Amino acid sequence: MSSHHTTDGSKPPSPFKQPRAVWAVAFACVVSFMGIGLVDPILKSLAGQLHATPSQVELLFTSYLVVTAVAMLGTGWVSSRIGPKRTLIAGLSVIVVFAALAGSSNSIGEIVGFRAGWGLGNALFIATSLSVIVGSASGGFAGAIVLYESALGVGIALGPLIGGVLGNISWRGPFYGVSVLMFIALLATIFLLPKMPKPARKQKLSEPLTALKHKSLRTTSIVGFLYNWGFFTVLGYSPFLMGIDSPIKLGLVFCGWGVLVAVFAVWGAPWLQRRFGTPRTLYVNFVLMAIDLAVIGVFPYNHVAVIVAVIIAGAFIGVNNTLVTTAVMSIAPVERPVASATYGFVRFIGGGMAPFVAGLLVTAFNAHVPFLLGTATLLAAAIVLSTAHKALTAADRGEVAQPERDELDRVEDADVFPEAETIGNAD
Incomplete structure (x- = not known):
């Protein structure tokens, strides 16, 4: 298995020297x-123009992420069954349609519903794109993860900026903008990504849930749930605390946040992992x-404190995104597509619930409570992660992930995990 460091101390290959197909994805x-x-x-703007409460507006995150x-x-x-390329095309097509429909909506309920459809396309795309990049990228597994997380960081940085610019014209603008850009991405995927063979084995619907029987995957997925609760509490509710009404100014704040996400995902996380190792870096x-x-x-009512804290949070989120994803894919004793689906399911449940619950907590109590709850979930994430310390350390040394024998014995269909003993050598 590749890691962010090499055993001879040499500099790892650049994750940015990739085939055109990888860049398309x-x-x-x-x-x-x-x-x-x-x-x-x-x-x-949505809350004001569509006469919606903050809790109703937060459903834009919840419907999108929970369906995802x-x-x-x-x-x-x-x-x-249909192959990775067709799955990517299907996911992108769904996003193009539902993003456009969200832009043409006339009520918050319609937007929430269309964001749910958007989430369906997003799930098909995200899970498949990660496995495609890992399988097609040059520079090894760790380099592929860095490339994927840098795409996440750039997207998160550009999203609020473009949303702010287009949102300053109309709240419909950002939705139409994504639809157009996704259509361009759809064309790039169709013409630049070569036809890819279907997997040799057809996956069962039950496998991602069955995979939670493995302690290592269950542990890292719970960590993802707890971490994403804090992450999306910041992303979802903090705009209401900044005292900024201009979409462009809000976009600039979150652009600064997203730039730190990208920088620390691409450069900060690999350096910290080489210097201190995955578990110690994540604990801190x-x-x-x-x-x-x-x-x-x-x-929560000090606008400057909230803005500065949100921007700084981007650095921590960038490190976490790269290292937690790498940890999941490194120590899970199942096929990587299964691990990706399992982890994505658990973490996005946390990400989807957090903004909506934040709105409810503010209504029932005050603005202090959701962020203090997010503080608690992050501390809990560090504690839960510590139970997988040995496996994370072994992964840093490049050792192969092995299935937990006692847990595998309890799995009804042993052939669900045919790659369990070779996954570490998938590069």
């Missing part, structure tokens, strides 16, 4: 991830991010 990833932060600059999470469970089943990073959320929780 990476571009589509950028646009897809733009959809996450795209609505941040227009949340207050549930649909993740079926992505491997679909991909193993979770604690620092918890402190950052605590600042917002203690001073």
